Amino acid sequence: MQVIHLQETPTDETFDEEGYLLANPDVAAVVAARKLKSGWAHFKKFGRTEGRRQYVPVSRRQLAAQAIPAARADKMRRLAPLLSRPPLEQDAQGRAVYLTSELVRTYDLSGQDGVSENGYDDETERLIQSAGEGLVLDVGAGNRPIYYPNVVNYEVVDYATTDVLGVAEELPFRDNSFEGVISIAVLEHVKDPFRCARELARVLKPGGWLKCCVPFLQPLHGYPHHYFNMTHEGLRTLFEPYVAIERQEVTPPTHPVWAIAWQLREWANALPPKARKDFLRQRVGDLIAHPAALLQKPWAQELPMAKQFELAAATILIGRKRA
Template sequence: MPAFIDAPVTDIDTWSFRVSGWVAAAVEGSPVHLEINDRQISPLLFKNQSLAAALPSFGFVRHIVADVNLLDIDRLDGDQLGHQSVSIKLGVGADVASRDLPITETLLRGLSEQLELRAQTKQWCMSRLRCPVCKEPNALQFGDAIVFCSSCAARFPQSVGTIDMLPPELRQKAKLTPATHVSSNPYEELALDLIRRITDAGGWVLDCGAGSRPSRMPRVVNLEIERYFSTDVLALGENLPFQDGVFDGVVSLATLEHVRDPFTCARELVRVVKPGGEVVCSVPFLQPVHGYPDHYYNMTRNGLINLFEDVAAIVDCSTPPNGHPIFAVQWILHEYLDGLPIAQRDRFGRMTIAEVAQLDPFRMLGDGIAADLSEPAKAGIACLNTVRLRRHEKAAPP
């Protein structure tokens, strides 16, 4: 069987779940397709040596993983989910594996609570927004299909659920393209502690770059550049559409590496928090290129401090458990192995960590372990990048 679904295998009892399985085909690079409730999903593909060894007659063998939130991929018809079950289809070429699983009644009943939280958050936001074009507070007029600024006449088309302050012209300026994956990361403990303390006391928190949250938390505004079910406001981090000092706290986790101007974004995060309010912001340092809409910057501790020290008092800067160097070592080695052809991958994979640490990098440049590394892998985990440029013949417009 050239396609198989490993998980899930039981009734769906949570909105967020992981689909995993494997596919095999005769030709390297064969198209893989994953469909959940009639919607195409882009899975992550991983090479797996033991799986390839078990299927020696296939030239293309991949383990697939996709983290999904059913509320992001299914259609809400009013307050009802479009499907009462989950249909999964995984295939390569013409070969397809399928699985149908029911959604538990308990989960379906919980949908009304999520919709009520969404409505409450939207109502709270409406009186605290400002126009992202002219920055004028108290000038926005809200209709069912449009938000209109009475100050600059900017118009923001709306759809059900999410407040959209990201019209096509701002999307184009930020060079945003449609996302092909779901961004979903858990809260780290510092951020979760801030959220609990503030919301338990009746305050509100902005989650900037929230991605897809498994469920809404009361008094937390989820801001994104892509529309997920958990998204409350669509906007750019460098141009937050909120009035000054309206939040009691702000969290932004693994987001600033993906914005084109992290210094402006940092100032915006501080601007929208009340005087004395807290901000928790994490940014990767040694991580390969990843994410949407692009990966622009990694930061040292001092680089992260430098972003904020002119606009806020730094309490501390530390490495959380999910930022431990072991994650960087594993991720970089995985990307390196995945970027090698099979023969060189086997050679490199048999080396011990001690042997790798003692290599002379300059001597290795002529060896296949270095010379045969793919260009995408080089770009994703490069030790150094160099750019060549030429000044415009005419001065660029401001």
């Protein structure tokens, strides 16, 4: 199976400064602010351990970009019999477009200011390989660093690797179409996760596999919005009516340390300098004291309200029924 690599894991020998900064905009911002000398300095100190990726060098990137439309055209020919209705249009890059202005309004999809860009883990790659010549649907794929000829990248954003534009709650595919369905960090961003889960199961072939990951203790993050986090019981409830669930697990990329680090990092970065310095001096033992006492600390009181919504233990809504 011929795949097209847009990104790669750098080594000391293959490191490319431009490609590294392009793939890691947070690092690029730090370098631009002169808080770090270069992307290479970041890679040596942090990036290697963090598993950072880089875009392939310009010459190879141009070849990859040229190869994708032809690979997409072949994929779309194979996908055509599985479409439940014709697309509104096929854009200049060969993507099938089902995203109407009405759907954009209904599902509040305007204001896309983030880029979702992650690779697959080893298990997902093995599942894709197991599909052979059969097609796999990746709903909410984002901008994938590898373009697979048998994976249909379904999105609300026209990334370079997107194949079909539409919403997850209304998939334009026939029942029982795909060997496998992937949904990674997507269901928290849809307005109706129950409907979306039903659609994912509907287009899956009998005996086909499903891989779904949804955050539980992650802070607020939006592409373009963030509606629902889930417990493992909540995620199970979405799919139990349609799918025989084989296992649920927490893997290294979803370990609690990621949630703790994310919360503390975002908290620290949002504080004014003096409060941040005090916050970073806290020990774990200090932070697990009774919260009522901690609320009096400057690093608690000076946390901006927008950041409090992002990291809140809970949020409160008060309303009044319309007349």
